[in-house]
Amino acid sequence: MDRALADIIEAIDTALEGRGPRTSPAPWFAWLTVALLRQRARQAWHRYIVDTHLRGQEQDEESGDVPGLPGWTYNFHGSGCCLIGPDGEAIDVDRHDSEARVIDPYFFARRIRTVRSIALPEIRLWRWMPTDAMIVAALAELRAMGALVYPRGDHLFLLAEPLEARVQAMTKCRFDDDLTREIWLAAFHDRDADDHALAHRAWVRSRAMDTTHAYNVLDAARDILVPNELTEVCLHHIAGPAGPAMGKALAVLRETIASEGVAAVSSLVDRLSPTGDPPYPAHEAFAYLLERGAANAHVVDRFGTFAAVEKARGFRGNPFLGRYAILALRFLPSRAMILVRRALRCNTPICVTEVAALLAAIDRPWCVRELTSALADVPGASAIAEALRRCTGDLAKRHAAKLYAPPTHDPSRLGFTYEEVADANARNWFEEPLRDAKRIAQELLTRYPATWDGGEVEPESSTEPRSSRH
Known part of the structure; x- marks a missing residue:
């Protein structure tokens, strides 16, 4: 057995038996292991509930209240x-x-x-690994220790037998009294986070520097590493190959006040290929520069080149066209209208929804005009119709009712088309994009005239980043 896994198991046995600690495993891995034991027990309980309380329910109702369990709901899927x-x-x-x-x-x-705020194991695990993605990434290290078994590839897994053998004992352990909490905190030497802060930061930094793990770790690293460490990690990926790690590094750098990367990012927009590289890093690079007022004429021309791409590498369209349109509305008004119109008519639903939601949130006459024109061109666009319904004026709602052509279901067809699903879920699917759009709309409400037709307007005087931690 791997030494690190043996130490974790010894520490768990120490706590289960109430003995004094003899090993000192990294608490983030120890709590991750405990959380997996508890997950396994909860899955067994889940199976019992589904088989005894919900037998045959999926044939009657896909979702609802669990009979006999007040406050519990169920939702069958696949x-x-x-x-x-x-x-x-x-x-x-x-x-x-x-x-x-x-x-x-x-x-x-x-x-x-x-x-994450209810029971000690999950509270402590979230303290050390504060995002879903970081938890998923850390499973690779437990796998390397021999704690997990992957019988069907690299996704689904089982607990290795030494852990499976301890699931039952874990179900008897309650964490809602002070004595039990003290026993477990002592077993993992986790009474004070400061005791492990340096080691934890070193571990996070090593994971964040690794291209394999960076995409999943960098969001958490933003809140764990000190500013100079975070900037170093991000610049490391910006100098590396174009891919998810580079894109995430740029996205994280955008959310700080750091401007140390301006030269590197400016150079990057020349290195990236509009059609040969994945589109994510380029969008984040342009956003970083525009938000800092660091986009010179050459960068703006490159922005136009990337925004003009109809089919990005790996996609049937350009999934960032909507975001380019939004960036142009924020920083490059003279280039915005053509991108808004393209995004509303493109073949990538997320782009249509993002821009339609922003126009609904701004809710000026020019927004209603552009949404109406786009719906006339694409009468089956449920997101555009929903955007018009969300505008405040009756005219927008009448346009939606007149122009929108909902899909009809072919009774001989098994299942439903994407258009039918989108039509049925248009209201619910629009909620989150509209909520996100309202934050950006606050910038733009008064910047554009009521009947703006795409001409130049006064740029914003401030190009500070949207938010900052450091």
């Missing part, structure tokens, strides 16, 4: 079912095996997030 408790706990399990032993890493991480 081969699985998600149970949500009155305290928000989300237990989601697919039916991969008869005993519910198979764990989905993303379902596991989501459950941790929903109970």
Whole structure:
């Protein structure tokens, strides 16, 4: 058995038996292991509830209240079912095996997030790994220790036998009294986070520097590393290959007040290819420069080149066209209208929704005009119709009713088309994009004249980043 895993198991046995600690495992891995034992137990309980309380329910109702469990709701999806408790706990399990032993890493991480303020193991785990993605990334290290078994590839996993053998004992352990809490904190030497702060930061930094893990770790690293460490990590990826790690590094750098990367990012926009590289890093690079007022004429021309791409590498369209349109509205008004119009008519639903939501949030006559014109050109665009319905004026709502052509279902067809699903869910799907758009709309409400037609307007005097931690 791997030495690190042996230390974790010894520490868990120490706490279960009430003995004094003899090992000192990294508390973030120790709590991750405990959380997995608790996940396994909750999955077993989930399977019991589904099989005894909800038998046959998926044929009658896909979602509803769990009979006999006040406050619990269920939602069947595909081969699985998600149970949500009155305290928000989300237990989601697919039916991969008869005993519910198979764990989905993303379902596991989501459950941790929903109970991160309830019980000690999940509270402490979230302290050390404060995002879903970081928890998922850390599973790779438990796998390397031999704690996890992957029988079907690199996604779904089982607990190795030494851990599976301790699940039952863990179900008897309660963490709601002071003595139990002290025993477990002592077992993992985790009474004071400062005791491990340097080691934890070093671990996070090493994961953040690794291109394999950076995308999943960098969001958490933003709140763990000190400013100079975070900037160093981000610049490391900006100098590296174009890909998810570079894009995430730029996105994280955008959210700080750091301007040390201006020269590197300016150079990067020349190095990236509009059609040969993934589109994510380029968008984040242009956003970083524009938000800092560091986009010279050459960078603005490069922006136009990337925004003009109809089919980005790896996609059927350009998934960042909507975001380029929004950046142009914020910083490059003379280039904005053509991008707004293209985005509203493009073949990538997320782009249509992002721009339609922003126009609905701004809700000026020019916005209604552009939404109406786009819906006339694409009468089946449910997101545009929903945007018009969300505008305050009756005229916008009448345009939506007149121009929108909802899809009709072919009774001989098995299942539903994307258009039918989008039409049925248009209102719910629009909520989050509209909420996000309202923040940006506050910048733009008074910047553009009521009947703006795409001409130049006065630029904003400030180009500070949207938010900052450092």
